[in-house]
Amino acid sequence: MICGKCGKNQAQKYILQGKEIFLCAECRRKEGVCPECGTLLSEFQKTGLAGCAYCYTAFRDEVLAMLGKMQGSTRHLGKVQSERPLDRYEETRELVREHDYVKSKLERAILNGDFADADSLKAQLESLNKKLYPGVKK
Numbered sequence: 833m834i835c836g837k838c839g840k841n842q843a844q845k846y847i848l849q850g851k852e853i854f855l856c857a858e859c860r861r862k863e864g865v866c867p868e869c870g871t872l873l874s875e876f877q878k879t880g881l882a883g884c885a886y887c888y889t890a891f892r893d894e895v896l897a898m899l900g901k902m903q904g905s906t907r908h909l910g911k912v913q914s915e916r917p918l919d920r921y922e923e924t925r926e927l928v929r930e931h932d933y934v935k936s937k938l939e940r941a942i943l944n945g946d947f948a949d950a951d952s953l954k955a956q957l958e959s960l961n962k963k964l965y966p967g968v969k970k
């Protein structure tokens with residue numbers, strides 16, 4: 833399949849909010865696409881909706897940048913659209929932070945061969961994933 837964005841390169845198929853889209857590696861990088869579920873960064877920025885919990889990791893810098901921007905401009909919330917993502921990001925920010933923390937602990941536990949620890953950390957990560965994106969089915 834040919835990339836739906838640049839129309840030049842060989843593309844990979846993604847399912848994005850029920851729609852099939854085709855993006856090549858180059859456009860994917862430029863667009864910012866979650867490698868797990870194919871959610872576009874631009875979509876995510878618009879709606880505040882992630883396709884999977886990994887989106888928050890994939891777009892972490894952008895999420896944090898958006899949060900910073902939004903917090904600075906809460907008084908100028910002229911657009912109705914921007915309210916929903918703001919709420920979601922606020923909630924999400926702490927979860928993302930916790931997710932990162934647990935994930936780095938898990939990585940360390942695995943490196944150290946601490947499998948009892950790793951198991952309970954994995955369970956923690958899973959419940960965080962569920963909170964981060966309750967709609968996701970894996």
Ligand SMILES: [Zn+2]
Binds near residue numbers: 839859
């Ligand atoms: Zn392309």
Ligand SMILES: [Zn+2]
Binds near residue numbers: 866868883884887888
């Ligand atoms: Zn994703």
